[in-house]
Amino acid sequence: MTTLTPSRTRTLSHLDWLEADAIHILREVVGQCANPVLLFSGGKDSICLLRLAEKAFRPAPLPFPLLHIDTGHNYPEVLAFRDERAAELGARLIVRSVEDSIARGSVVLRDPGESRNRHQSVTLLETIEAFGFDACIGGARRDEEKARAKERIMSLRDAFGQWDPKQQRPELWSLYNARTHPGENIRAFPISDWTELDVWQYIRRERLALPSIYFAHYRPVVRVGSRLRPVTPLTPAREEERIETLRVRFRTVGDITCTAPVASEADTLEAIIAETAAATQSERGATRFDDHTSESSMEERKKAGYF
Amino acid sequence: MSSPHAFPEIDDHGLLRFLTCGSVDDGKSTLIGRLLHDTRAILADTLETLAATSRRRGLDGVDLSLLTDGLAAEREQGITIDVAYRYFTTGTRKYIIADAPGHEQYTRNMVTAASNADLAIILIDARRGVQTQTRRHAYLAHLLGIPNLVVAVNKMDLVDHDAEVFARIRRDFLDFAAWLGIEGACFVPISALHGDNVVERGPHLDWYRGPTLVELLECAPSAQGTRPDVFRCPVQYVCRPRDSADPALHDYRGYMGRVESGAIAVGDAVMALPSGRTSRVRDIQIGGVGQPEAGPEQSVTLLLEDALDISRGDLLVRPDQAPAPRRELEAHLCWLAERPLSASRHYLLRHTTREVRARVAAIEHRIDLNALTHQPATELGMNDIARLRLRLAQPIHPDPYASNRATGAFVLIDESTNDTVGAGMIL
Ligand SMILES: Nc1nc2c(ncn2[C@@H]2O[C@H](COP(=O)(O)OP(=O)(O)OP(=O)(O)O)[C@@H](O)[C@H]2O)c(=O)[nH]1
Ligand SMILES: [Mg+2]
Secondary structure: OOOOOOHHHHHOHHHHHHHHHHHHHHHHHHOOOEEEEEEEEOHHHHHHHHHHHHHHOOOOOOOOEEEEEHHHOOOOOHHHHHHHHHHOOOOOEEEEEEEHHHHOOOOOOOOOOOOOOOOOOHHHHHHHHHHHOOEEEOOOOOOOOOHHOOOOEEEHHHOOOOOOHHOOOOOOOOOOOOOOOOOOOOEEEOOOOOOOOHHHHHHHHHHHOOOOOOOEEEEEEEOOEEEEEOOOOOOOOOOOOOOOEEEEEEEOOOOOOEOOOOOOOOOOOHHHHHHHOOOOOOOHHHHHHOOOOOOOOHHHHHOOOOO | OOOOOOOOOOOOOOOEEEEEOOOOOOOOOHHHHHHHHHHOOOOHHHHHHHHHHHHHHHOOOOHHHOOOOOOHHOOOOHOOOEEEEEEEOOOOOOOEEEEEOOHHHHHHHHHHHHHHHOEEEEEEEEEOOOOOOHHHHHHHHHHHHOOOOEEEOOOHHOOOOOOOHHHHHHHHHHHHHHHHHHOEEEEOOOOOOOEEEEOOOOOOOOOOOOOOOOHHHHHHOOOHOOOOOOOOOEEEEEEEEOOOOOOOHOOOOOEEEEOOOOOEEEOEEEEEEEOEEEEEEEEEOOOOOEEEEEEEOOOOEEEEEEOOOOOOOOOEEOOOHOOOOOEEEEEEEEOOOOOOOOOOOOOEEOOOOOEEEEEEEEEEEEEOOOOOOOOOOOEEOOOOEEEEEEEEEEOOOOOOOOHHHHEEEEEEEOOOOOOOEEEEOOO
């Protein structure tokens, strides 16, 4: 028999606790669902998620494939990173693009320049159906947005991918209920309780590699209100806009047309963590062009099947 | 963004989960807004959005409750419907807050929030004193085994910061708490709206010499500190990487699960339930790295010396601490579904990672939270709480909820809808 000190003298650090909790959730998904998939975009949250999955199932290979829904408007260095990381892990990476949904006619753009971000939902649903996935594991966090703050860790979506915030399953203790009827699926969020700062601290602790655009670099941008819009072939400067080359980094990486960098000198993880701790602008507030159309734009998008 | 401060060191006291509860409009959401605001967890742009929304709604100041009432329906009605989670850190501890709704019709969401909390803040409007819903939430917090209770008497600004009002409410609460068997609550007079005694002391309540709300949070013991010492590890998943390219892994069999309580070390004897077979721990892996021992709340992979037949739903314990098998349970149950509990139906009962069919043998009584009495009942409606007996198709190996939340809790699932319909605490 052991002589370990009793439990009351041990306390896990907050990162250890968050990690153990996320691993518990990942194992519940795999224990309960027949055909899960992990959404991996190459962004920082999904990089953490992938590391957690690795740690959850070692020494076995990942018990699920990776999926990325490509809007066709992603930064090439992020896509390259995505592919490298998947290959390194020997994981199966499924990529489906909004472009294909447009070709099929299931996505119709109002105009060719419209952001494809919200149309990802359609492509995601088509992919879920084609592969018969019953659970999608995602890296969304409750601190990102007020509708997300309300969502369960295992969140049921109906056959149209819709979230019904008024009919969420009670989720008690750690007794997650990931049961689905055919056609429905579960969105599982193992890092729900992580904040942006936790993510950065975890990346530093685990020495995780990141796409270069997360670190300060010089980039041509134009100022749009309080935000910066990157000047790219997709998002060229308008005639009246003045192009400046600023030192910037991305706090979140997504579709080029709706993600903005922030001015920053932080070119190491330590500097990014310090900036994050002292930030005065929220992650989505500083960087997203799609969350500001109304008080409840995220809730509306989630009800319609968005992650 | 510029100039780094020191790294936020928040590892010392780990993490604390708490919820705010109490009657409708007692100021729960406002209090959370205040906590986040005064610990600088609300960022400038979020605050600007709140200010703009408050102005649009014709309010004078910033309505901090808009911060957690994140659903369109909640903002329309000015009430909280479902739990919102929020986060802040004080430099020594990370906090996860659950803002629970006060309305009776959303009691099930309050129960959801309470199930994981280490501490409950029960708010009471100083003008109105202890209400039915205050009693209800205090009872639920107690029933769900939340180890620390803090009663915050709010809106002290509306009663001229009167010490006598605070003292009276404290007496009222203690009277009824004694009836319920609640021991050891802390009391603090506050104004969530103006911030007195939340993070800052403020000038108005100088007759109160006790700790502020945040000081109470900072020193509250976390769940880890209150877990029992018996080793319990429900198996979530068995790792058998047979097909892996590495032939060394051909015979690998790792039992994956979370240590819900107690500790285990390499070499210790373990027993798998329900089979009762025993072996010894050959290796403990955390994140794929071998460790000599593991303790509560760690997600582990255990390798045993013998190849036992163990699968998801089994429970690993020490041979001399094995809980007895039970096919009949005596439990408190909160009914969470619109459709009433029916004694003629089977439900799926999930206990740790194990699922068995169950049916109600008898409802002993329903607890009337308004009158604080026990009523006979044949049916349970949404938000009802009852003491009942269940009969199970296969045995489970539970602990009493009062001694172990993780192995004393279960949920009932309706197999026709797949909904979680009941939350149970084993006696
Ligand atoms: N004067 C005063 N008003 C307060 C105080 N705290 C809250 N209020 C007001 O009380 C009202 C209700 O506050 P909420 O925070 O929405 O109440 P709640 O308890 O979250 O309500 P539900 O979640 O719907 O049960 C709001 O108008 C607040 O501004 C206080 O300390 N003093
Ligand atoms: Mg509220």
